Structures are given as C-alpha cells and as structure tokens.
Amino acid sequence: MDKGLLGKYQARIEPAVRHGERNDSDEAEDLGYFGWMRGQGRCVMLQLRKKSGDSLAIGYGYIDSIGFDPSEGITISCGRRSIRIKGRCLQAATASGVCLLEGLVLHRVAWVREASGAEIMQAERGECLVESIEWQG
Numbered sequence: 001m002d003k004g005l006l007g008k009y010q011a012r013i014e015p016a017v018r019h020g021e022r023n024d025s026d027e028a029e030d031l032g033y034f035g036w037m038r039g040q041g042r043c044v045m046l047q048l049r050k051k052s053g054d055s056l057a058i059g060y061g062y063i064d065s066i067g068f069d070p071s072e073g074i075t076i077s078c079g080r081r082s083i084r085i086k087g088r089c090l091q092a093a094t095a096s097g098v099c100l101l102e103g104l105v106l107h108r109v110a111w112v113r114e115a116s117g118a119e120i121m122q123a124e125r126g127e128c129l130v131e132s133i134e135w136q137g
Contacts, residue, residue: 028110033087033130034100035110042107048083048133051095056084056135060107076104081137087096087130094128136137 028035028043037043044070047057064077091101103109114133115123123129 005128023040029071029096031094031096031098032117033115035105035126036096036098037108037110043110046104048085048135049111050133051114051116054078056067056083056127066101072100074104079137081135083133083135085130086132086134087115088123088130089128090130091132092126092128100130 027038029038043060045057045059046063047055050054057076058076060079062078064079067075067077069075070089070091073084074090076083076085085100091099093099098108100109100112112130112133114130120129120131
C-alpha cells in the first residue's frame, strides 16, 4: 500500500521521538565543569550553576558577544547583562577533545558549573577548571 511521500518519511522517525520523548542524543555529556551537547544538536539555552546553588539560564539567541582574555576569562554579553566565567585553561581541549570557549561559540554547551574549593585544590595543571561565574544586570 502506497503511503505517499509524507508517510514514507514519517515511518523513518522512531515512535519515541515522534511522541516528544527524549533520546540519548538529546542529553549533554558531563565533562566535569560543563556539559557538551552530543550529536548534531545545538543548545537553546545555557545554564550557569554557582556552587552556592544559584543558577541562571540564558537563551543562546539573546547572546550578543562572547569574548576571551586569558587573564580575565570568558565574558558573555547578553543585552544589559554581563556574565564572567573565570578559571584556568578555558580555551584548552579536554580529554574528550572539546573546548569550553569553542563550545559556547558553537552553542554546544548546555551548562557550566563552578568548581568547589576541594576541586580547585585537586585540579591538575592544564585541566579546564571553572573557578567562578559572576553575572550582573
């Protein structure tokens, strides 16, 4: 029985995806201090998590610019809000071969979190480490 062109392509979609359920490719891979969106997907929002428990989520579509200065860290401008991510090796590739700065530019980072005091003391030299996240506005 001929289902037509639309039916041909709908049959290829997995039933779970068709009904709005998440699959493994929708989840971010935990790389320690940030989450990387696997597969070909891009993140809609970026969640910033402070060690105090405070968090802020911003839409990637509202980000005006992302700057990097090795001595100051990453600065994200989002309208009147300014966000600063400070740490070590923020532009260095992780063991997985991905980089926080590049991931932010490509909308592949789902979340960023601050390291605890113990994690800062135990971090290895050359490892990407987020020491603080600050926002204003």
